[in-house]
Amino acid sequence: PQKDLVKVTFLLRDGQRQEVKAKVGDNLLDIIVENSVDIDGFGACEGTLACSTCHLIFKQEDYDKIPDKPTDEELDMLDLAFGLTETSRLGCQVIVTKDMDGLEISVPKGVSDARR
Numbered sequence: 321p322q323k324d325l326v327k328v329t330f331l332l333r334d335g336q337r338q339e340v341k342a343k344v345g346d347n348l349l350d351i352i353v354e355n356s357v358d359i360d361g362f363g364a365c366e367g368t369l370a371c372s373t374c375h376l377i378f379k380q381e382d383y384d385k386i387p388d389k390p391t392d393e394e395l396d397m398l399d400l401a402f403g404l405t406e407t408s409r410l411g412c413q414v415i416v417t418k419d420m421d422g423l424e425i426s427v428p429k430g431v432s433d434a435r436r
């Protein structure tokens with residue numbers, strides 16, 4: 321089972337780094353919840369594409385490697401996210417793959433909940 325785990329590092333708002341083992345096939349919201357990564361307000365809609373609080377920022381090369389391209393629904397929701405970048409995704413829509421071993425993902429400095 322160990323082979324189904326990859327190492328993912330989250331760069332948190334306060335500058336801390338948190339390294340977790342991520343299960344291949346889970347989405348990044350699941351990973352954050354399972355590993356109790358403490359990100360205030362993250363994942364408020366529990367992955368139903370209704371909030372944009374699960375906004376994460378990738379390095380360009382990592383962004384390019386994500387196999388699933390964002391859907392129109394995700395892009396619409398991202399437009400409402402705080403601090404949108406060219407390499408932003410919604411964590412609940414990104415599925416972990418084996419290629420993501422060593423991935424470093426930044427948590428945006430702020431959060432806005434599209435439902436408010």
Ligand code: FES
Pocket residue numbers: 349362363364365366367368369370371372373374397410411412413
């Ligand atoms: Fe709400 Fe991802 S958790 S859009």
